[in-house]
Amino acid sequence: MRQVAILGIGQTKVDEHWDKSLRELGGEACFDAMQDAAMNKMEALFVGNMLSPLIDGQNQLGAFFSDWIGFWGHEAVKVEAACGSGAAAFRAGVMAVASGEIESALVVGVEKMTDKAGHDITAALATAADADYEVDQGVSFVGINALVMRRYMHEYGWKHADFAPFSINAHANAMHNPHARLHMEITTQQFEKSNMVATPINLLDASPIGDGAAAAIIVPAEKVTSVPGRPRIVLAGSGSATDTIAVHSRKDPLFLSAAYASAKRAYEMAGVTPQEIDLFELHDAFSIMTALSLEACGFAERGQGPRLGLDNEIRPGGRVPVCTRGGLKARGHPVGATGMYQIVEVIQQLRGECAETQIQDAKIGMAQNIGGSGATVLTHILKVG
Amino acid sequence: MRQVAILGIGQTKVDEHWDKSLRELGGEACFDAMQDAAMNKMEALFVGNMLSPLIDGQNQLGAFFSDWIGFWGHEAVKVEAACGSGAAAFRAGVMAVASGEIESALVVGVEKMTDKAGHDITAALATAADADYEVDQGVSFVGINALVMRRYMHEYGWKHADFAPFSINAHANAMHNPHARLHMEITTQQFEKSNMVATPINLLDASPIGDGAAAAIIVPAEKVTSVPGRPRIVLAGSGSATDTIAVHSRKDPLFLSAAYASAKRAYEMAGVTPQEIDLFELHDAFSIMTALSLEACGFAERGQGPRLGLDNEIRPGGRVPVCTRGGLKARGHPVGATGMYQIVEVIQQLRGECAETQIQDAKIGMAQNIGGSGATVLTHILKVG
Numbered sequence: 001m002r003q004v005a006i007l008g009i010g011q012t013k014v015d016e017h018w019d020k021s022l023r024e025l026g027g028e029a030c031f032d033a034m035q036d037a038a039m040n041k042m043e044a045l046f047v048g049n050m051l052s053p054l055i056d057g058q059n060q061l062g063a064f065f066s067d068w069i070g071f072w073g074h075e076a077v078k079v080e081a082a083c084g085s086g087a088a089a090f091r092a093g094v095m096a097v098a099s100g101e102i103e104s105a106l107v108v109g110v111e112k113m114t115d116k117a118g119h120d121i122t123a124a125l126a127t128a129a130d131a132d133y134e135v136d137q138g139v140s141f142v143g144i145n146a147l148v149m150r151r152y153m154h155e156y157g158w159k160h161a162d163f164a165p166f167s168i169n170a171h172a173n174a175m176h177n178p179h180a181r182l183h184m185e186i187t188t189q190q191f192e193k194s195n196m197v198a199t200p201i202n203l204l205d206a207s208p209i210g211d212g213a214a215a216a217i218i219v220p221a222e223k224v225t226s227v228p229g230r231p232r233i234v235l236a237g238s239g240s241a242t243d244t245i246a247v248h249s250r251k252d253p254l255f256l257s258a259a260y261a262s263a264k265r266a267y268e269m270a271g272v273t274p275q276e277i278d279l280f281e282l283h284d285a286f287s288i289m290t291a292l293s294l295e296a297c298g299f300a301e302r303g304q305g306p307r308l309g310l311d312n313e314i315r316p317g318g319r320v321p322v323c324t325r326g327g328l329k330a331r332g333h334p335v336g337a338t339g340m341y342q343i344v345e346v347i348q349q350l351r352g353e354c355a356e357t358q359i360q361d362a363k364i365g366m367a368q369n370i371g372g373s374g375a376t377v378l379t380h381i382l383k384v385g
Numbered sequence: 386m387r388q389v390a391i392l393g394i395g396q397t398k399v400d401e402h403w404d405k406s407l408r409e410l411g412g413e414a415c416f417d418a419m420q421d422a423a424m425n426k427m428e429a430l431f432v433g434n435m436l437s438p439l440i441d442g443q444n445q446l447g448a449f450f451s452d453w454i455g456f457w458g459h460e461a462v463k464v465e466a467a468c469g470s471g472a473a474a475f476r477a478g479v480m481a482v483a484s485g486e487i488e489s490a491l492v493v494g495v496e497k498m499t500d501k502a503g504h505d506i507t508a509a510l511a512t513a514a515d516a517d518y519e520v521d522q523g524v525s526f527v528g529i530n531a532l533v534m535r536r537y538m539h540e541y542g543w544k545h546a547d548f549a550p551f552s553i554n555a556h557a558n559a560m561h562n563p564h565a566r567l568h569m570e571i572t573t574q575q576f577e578k579s580n581m582v583a584t585p586i587n588l589l590d591a592s593p594i595g596d597g598a599a600a601a602i603i604v605p606a607e608k609v610t611s612v613p614g615r616p617r618i619v620l621a622g623s624g625s626a627t628d629t630i631a632v633h634s635r636k637d638p639l640f641l642s643a644a645y646a647s648a649k650r651a652y653e654m655a656g657v658t659p660q661e662i663d664l665f666e667l668h669d670a671f672s673i674m675t676a677l678s679l680e681a682c683g684f685a686e687r688g689q690g691p692r693l694g695l696d697n698e699i700r701p702g703g704r705v706p707v708c709t710r711g712g713l714k715a716r717g718h719p720v721g722a723t724g725m726y727q728i729v730e731v732i733q734q735l736r737g738e739c740a741e742t743q744i745q746d747a748k749i750g751m752a753q754n755i756g757g758s759g760a761t762v763l764t765h766i767l768k769v770g
Contacts, residue, residue, distance in 0.1 A: 001485045021517065044625075053438045057520065059512035060467040063627040063760035067634070073646050075625035076761065077473045080463045082445035088462045092477055099484035100386045101623075127444035132406065135442065238486075240429075240460035242448040249452070261458050375448035376461065 001098040003221040005234045006382065008037025009344045014181040014212035014332030016114040022056045023068040026110035029213035029340075030069045033106065037217045043102040045069075045076040048089030048109035049336035054124045055116050065108065075102070082128035083285065084371025085109065086214070086339025087378035091238055093218045103220060109340030110213035121209060125335070128372040130246040142206060142286070144247055144373050146198035149288035152254050153200065156303035160200050163287040164191040165309030166322075167204050167329050170284060173316070174326025176356040179341075181210045181332030205287040207327070212334035214341040233350050236272070236364065237381035239265030245375045254303075258377035259296035259368060266366070266379040267298075274298035277381070278362040279321045279349050281342040283370040284328045293368060294320070297379075316357045324349060324357050339369030339378065346382050386483040388606040390619045391767065393422025394729045399566040399597035399717030401499040407441045408453040411495035414598035414725075415454045418491065422602045428487040430454075430461035433474030433494035435721035439509045440501050450493065460487070467513035468670065469756025470494065471599070471724025472763035476623055478603045488605060494725030495598035506594060510720070513757040515631040527591060527671070529632055529758050531583035534673035537639050538585065541688035545585050548672040549576040550694030551707075552589050552714050555669060558701070559711025561741040564726075566595045566717030590672040592712070597719035599726040618735050621657070621749065622766035624650030630760045639688075643762035644681035644753060651751070651764040652683075659683035662766070663747040664734050665705055666727040668755040669712045678753060679705070682764075701742045709734060709742050724754030724763065731767050 010032025017025055026047070034040055047061040058064060062076030075096075081088040086109030093105035113121055125141045126134075134144060152158070167186060174180035186204060194204040221234045241261035247253050267273065274297060282297075284290040291305025299320045300308050313319040325331055325345040328338060346365035348354050364383045370376070395417025402410055411432070419425055432446040443449060447461030460481075466473040471494030478490035498506055510526045511519075519529060537543070552571060559565035571589060579589040606619050626646035632638050652658065659682060667682075669675040676690025684705045685693050698704040710716055710730040713723060731750035733739050749768045755761070 023517075050444060051438075053436075053509075053512050056516060057512055058516040059435060059465060060469075060630065060756050060761060062466055062473075063630045063757060064515070066627045067629045067631075067760075072628065073626055073642065076466075076627045077477070077625070078465045079477075080444060080465055081447055081461075084445075088447075092462070092464075092480070095477070095480045095484045095486060098486065099480045101480060101483065124438075127438050127442055130449070131441060131443040132408075240462070241458055242451045242456070242461045244452045244457065245445065245448045246452075257458065371445050372448060375452075376445060 002100060003234055004094055004097045004218050005221040005224040005232055006216050006347055007219050007224060008033040008039060008217040009347050010036055011179050011214040011341060011344050012212055013179045014210040014334055017211040022052060022058060022112045023064065025112055025211055026065050026108050026213045027068050029215040030106060030108050033215035033217050039217060042104040042106040042217060044074055044096055044105045045071055046089040046093040046105060046107045047078045048085035048339060049078055049111060050080055050082055050085045051111060051113060051124050051335060056112060081376040082371035083335045084339060084369045084376040084378055085336035087369035087380060090340060090343055090380065091240055091378055094235055094238055097218050097220060105218045106215060107218065107340060108213055108215040109337035111334035111336040112211045113209045113334060114211050133246050142198045142201055145286045145288060146201045148247060148253055149200050152288055155254060158306050161188060161192055162306040162310060163205060164188045166284060166287045166290040167191055169314050170323040170327040170329035173324050173357045174330030177325040177331060180326040180330055181208055182330045201286055207285050207329045207333040210332035210334045212332060212337045214337055214344045216340065216343055230351055231384040233347050233382055234385050235380065236383040237266035237270030239263060240378045242376050243374050245372060247373045256292045256296040256374040256377065258374055259293055262377045262379040263297040263368065266381045270381040272364060272381065276364055277366045279324050279359045279365045281345050281367040282322050283368055284323055285333060316359055321359050324354060324359060342367035342369055343380060350382060350384050387485060388619055389479055389482045389603050390606040390609040390617055391601050391732055392604050392609060393418040393424060393602040394732050395421055396564050396599040396726060396729050397597055398564045399595040399719055402596040407437060407443060407497045408449065410497055410596055411450050411493050411598045412453050414600040415491060415493050418600035418602050424602060427489040427491040427602060429459055429481055429490045430456055431474040431478040431490060431492045432463045433470035433721050433725060434463055434496060435465055435467055435470045436496060436498060436509050441497060466761040467756035468720045469724060469754045469761040469763055470721035472754030472765060475725060475728055475765065476625055476763055479620060479623055482603050482605060490603045491600060492603065492725060493598055493600040494722035496719035496721040497596045498594045498719060499596050518631050527583045527586055530671045530673060531586045533632060533638055534585055537673055540639060543691050546573060546577055547691040547695060548590060549573045551669060551672045551675040552576055554699050555708040555712040555714035558709050558742045559715030562710040562716060565711040565715055566593055567715045586671055592670050592714045592718040595717035595719045597717060597722045599722055599729045601725065601728055615736055616769040618732050618767055619770050620765065621768040622651035622655030624648060625763045627761050628759050630757060632758045641677045641681040641759040643759055644678055647762045647764040648682040651766045655766040657749060657766065661749055662751045664709050664744045664750045665707050666730050666752040667707050668753055669708055669714050670718060701744055706744050709739065709744060727752035727754055728765060735767060735769050
């Protein structure tokens with residue numbers, strides 16, 4: 001594989017974009033990335049999206065967006081791995097450039113969710129789970145995560161309030177991210193009293209859906225000369241792995257084996273250890289997932305994830321800063337776009353563009369995007385270099 | 386890019402598989418390919434599928450099939466480009482192996498369509514078109530192709546019967562393919578009198594849907610030592626290109642510019658001309674598409690595609706044999722699987738396994754898979770070598 005660099009980034013605010021169509025939303029992030037890179041020609045487009053067939057009645061988003069942004073003639077394709085679609089599309093773009101087949105790829109993650117009512121969205125999100133053996137039994141996606149969280153609390157003796165620091169940190173960081181959906185700080189008391197969704201998961205354990213798009217441009221690293229005032233950002237590691245699609249099929253439902261495997265691969269490829277990661281944009285779709293991700297990726301012992309939050313280690317300045325731009329919890333979770341938001345946010349940190357939540361001297365950042373309840377996990381490590 | 390070889394192939398019959406679930410159907414083709422290659426471990430799985438979110442309520446087919454076939458821990462992802470999904474997944478697998486990132490990829494195209502009623506399928510297939518500017522105006526997918534065919538007949542003066550040889554050839558060839566959905570020879574008279582679908586497209590201009598799955602295994606070419614009695618099949622060329630998603634946006638709705646561009650790229654990469662192609666598995670979703678594909682890929686002059694049929698040039702033994710295993714028209718068109726059926730069929734020809742429809746001394750075969758009405762087109766050239 002030849003090394004690749006990420007040259008331009010773009011994103012929309014995560015919001016209820018009733019004034020923008022699917023094509024306008026995705027196009028905005030693409031144009032933003034192209035402007036950031038001062039490039040207007042790429043050889044291929046990779047789109048990450050989960051729900052457009054169900055929500056927008058639109059398939060074939062490769063050609064769809066290629067047409068909209070004026071990439072006629074070029075290669076374009078959609079990659080789907082449920083909520084892991086964004087990073088899956090990014091990895092496809094990386095492979096295409098790394099193989100030598102193309103010289104530049106634009107990757108966009110996009111999702112327009114708020115045009116449908118809540119029960120439609122709940123049903124659509126459940127397509128990430130096992131239709132035959134989970135969904136047909138009546139369990140929703142949040143329901144599956146609630147069962148995992150209940151079991152975790154039982155096994156390791158944590159109280160619900162012990163997860164509060166994860167959400168508090170995400171909301172605090174989002175205050176300084178203009179692209180975040182939720183701009184409101186929360187307290188432990190609010191966390192405890194929030195409306196119940198699926199016990200023990202309440203509204204402040206869960207990430208909000210939203211409309212959003214984020215994009216980045218991948219090129220061969222050797223072609224990137226330094227941009228004044230900006231470091232060169234290269235891909236150091238990339239790993240992708242799967243687990244059983246149904247949680248009940250796992251020997252240990254409290255261990256994200258695909259997160260472990262994909263992170264291991266990314267660490268090996270990058271030649272780094274967890275201790276060298278300056279920030280970690282993880283997939284906090286629910287607060288329990290923050291704990292499980294930190295454990296699977298080597299930042300905490302099994303069953304000890306919440307300790308990092310309680311000890312203030314996940315805040316900017318802590319040992320392992322997470323969700324530095326708000327995470328899924330407060331930046332928002334436009335499912336197929338989320339993985340690309342994470343990539344964009346890691347790059348913002350490595351460029352030093354994060355002001356109040358800037359991680360000092362950030363040189364190596366990691367992003368981990370999860371599809372389903374840990375079924376598909378992609379980990380990317382980016383570095384200044 | 387390092388060169389890749391295709392080592393194993395597998396497929397199910399295209400049929401109404403009411404006795405098989407989506408996972409069983411796709412799994413069957415995967416196991417068939419693994420048995421054919423005498424391999425049981427691959428490093429990644431790429432799935433081509435268009436309709437499972439809409440028909441089966443199932444997303445994340447990468448993890449879904451990886452789980453079913455026992456590939457726990459490995460990378461797995463779905464690629465979607467409407468009816469071009471199969472070849473798009475194949476190209477993703479090629480890139481991943483060609484980049485050096487992985488040493489083996491299993492690619493499966495799978496679609497289970499017949500569990501839903503016809504009007505549901507018509508609506509689902511329309512997601513390949515432009516939801517905002519085509520489908521919302523009330524046009525179906527066959528309706529779009531009917532407009533193109535009517536215009537073509539008007540521009541170039543062809544009668545409907547002039548397209549008969551395309552369907553007659555496909556049906557005749559399918560008689561000898563045990564995996565084909567339709568085993569019935571047809572005559573020009575039957576072609577002319579068939580039930581109208583969307584004038585001028587009648588039932589014998591149109592390919593039937595179906596349930597089906599086809600798979601292949603990709604490995605670095607240098608790792609393949611010759612198998613006794615079997616030639617080594619390598620990828621010679623691969624091209625992927627897009628056009629506007631809506632047909633009405635094209636300057637010339639009668640020219641498949643993405644078919645032209647993707648074939649051009651594949652020819653250049655393979656270093657061959659159309660004259661050197663021994664057989665061409667093209668995307669005959671409708672008879673008009675056969676004419677347009679032959680023209681865009683350099684086998685006929687503009688407007689002269691039907692001449693090749695009338696002159697018997699497309700039959701086995703002709704100048705450019707097409708649909709040698711029945712094509713979409715008679716093998717059947719399980720949309721997201723079709724591109725992989727084409728790859729599998731080209732390999733069967735290059736291996737000399739096609740008995741009555743075997744192309745003598747076939748050394749170079751081409752497969753072209755189309756998403757939407759020419760919006761996404763992927764062309765692959767395989768050769769003995």
